[in-house]
Amino acid sequence: MTRQGSVLIVVVWAIMLLSLLAAGLGSRQVFALSVVQRVEQELQSFYLARAAVQQAVTALQHDPTAKVDGLHESWSDDPSFANHPFGPGAYTIGKAMMQRGVSTMRYGLVDEERKLNLNTVSP
Numbered sequence: 001m002t003r004q005g006s007v008l009i010v011v012v013w014a015i016m017l018l019s020l021l022a023a024g025l026g027s028r029q030v031f032a033l034s035v036v037q038r039v040e041q042e043l044q045s046f047y048l049a050r051a052a053v054q055q056a057v058t059a060l061q062h063d064p065t066a067k068v069d070g071l072h073e074s075w076s077d078d079p080s081f082a083n084h085p086f087g088p089g090a091y092t093i094g095k096a097m098m099q100r101g102v103s104t105m106r107y108g109l110v111d112e113e114r115k116l117n118l119n120t121v122s123p
Helices: 002-061
Strands: 084-086 089-091 094-099 102-107
Touching: 002 084, 002 089
Parallel strands: none
Antiparallel strands: 084 089, 094 102
8 A cells, every 4th residue: 555655756756856857958948049049139230230331331432532521422421321221130320410409310421530620639
């Protein structure tokens, strides 16, 4: 009679140990999956940024007035820089500008000289 009860206890313990093992393996797999998803997103972001840089370089290479830069250059204000699809995502090259208290978005590149006037900087 006691032998039948001990088999039941051994089976319950075995099921409990297998359940703990399955839960441990499941949590490790969920962690591994989240790491893989983060690496995939990082790789997609890298290639989106690289595509944006390549588009900017191409725009500057095709600049007809490469010796002189102005506010109305084709690379300075061009809607084709907005929401450019690439693979599973999209990128935008632009800048937010504040004019008379209103924020507007201009799409394109910004030359470094526009950021800092070298003629008025102290030595």
